[in-house]
Amino acid sequence: MTVAIDDIIKVCVRCGVIYTASELFAHYNDLYCNKCMRMRGVVRSKIKAAERRAKGIIPESKRRSGRRAYHTRLARLYFNDKERFKRLYEALRLRSSGRAGAVTRIINQIK
Numbered sequence: 001m002t003v004a005i006d007d008i009i010k011v012c013v014r015c016g017v018i019y020t021a022s023e024l025f026a027h028y029n030d031l032y033c034n035k036c037m038r039m040r041g042v043v044r045s046k047i048k049a050a051e052r053r054a055k056g057i058i059p060e061s062k063r064r065s066g067r068r069a070y071h072t073r074l075a076r077l078y079f080n081d082k083e084r085f086k087r088l089y090e091a092l093r094l095r096s097s098g099r100a101g102a103v104t105r106i107i108n109q110i111k
Contacts, residue, residue, distance in 0.1 A: 012036055071099070075106035 011018055012033040019033050032040060052059070074092070077085040093100035 067099070071103045071106055074103050075110060078107050079110070 009018060009020055010030065013031050014036040015033065017033045017035075049059075074085065074088055077088065089100060089103065092103065
């Protein structure tokens with residue numbers, strides 16, 4: 001008598017739920033049900049993020065949002081404090097002309 005892999009009944013070692021192999025969502029795993037596999041993945045990704053933060057690595061999304069905030073602050077300085085704006089804008093233009101262009105575009109949007 002042959003039994004298909006999909007018909008084998010399994011028990012999750014973490015939560016004790018009974019499931020069959022055909023009920024597995026992402027990949028075949030003998031030990032965990034779908035819910036426990038997802039929770040395990042979430043925990044692993046949080047651990048990796050914590051390790052990166054401990055090493056001082058800043059996520060790209062945080063860098064991008066910080067850069068946008070700086071550009072907006074600089075654009076508002078154009079209207080409030082021209083001298084300081086000129087000094088900071090020149091320094092930014094020397095470092096990266098593309099980012100200075102982004103500030104100019106924000107200024108034009110505000111006008």
